[in-house]
């Protein structure tokens with residue numbers, strides 16, 4: 417199958433650079449798969465499971481929490497707010513974050529801002545746990 421160059425970066429640095437067969441992630445408008453020769457394209461990313469398929473068929477999954485993806489002239493660049501490969505996700509930490517967020521939401525009396533923060537924290541924890549499972 418044809419491959420194309422992919423770079424994945426976060427504010428912490430470059431996490432991946434190489435040829436891939438496919439990248440799959442959640443955009444703000446739905447699930448997205450990019451293959452070689454995809455037309456020029458740019459989108460904001462949502463929160464969800466992402467995957468990269470390498471030329472040997474290996475599929476690496478990750479939690480992707482927002483960012484931007486572009487495909488320009490055959491090169492794909494994915495700049496994520498947070499990208500964690502499945503093997504790097506700490507389940508205990510995600511479970512603890514989930515519990516804290518659920519407790520905050522259950523407690524009530526939150527300002528709009530606090531509610532949004534707690535809800536976003538819960539969503540991030542759920543994505544991490546779903547990728548890890």
Ligand code: ATP
Pocket residue numbers: 481498499500504505506507509510513537540541544
């Ligand atoms: P926590 O309350 O545990 O910090 P969070 O959702 O608020 O969770 P983020 O602000 O999204 O954390 O992430 C901060 C940094 O910590 C990022 O670099 C992210 O990749 C990393 N990180 C957060 N949770 C985990 C986890 N469960 N496993 C691995 N890395 C994590």
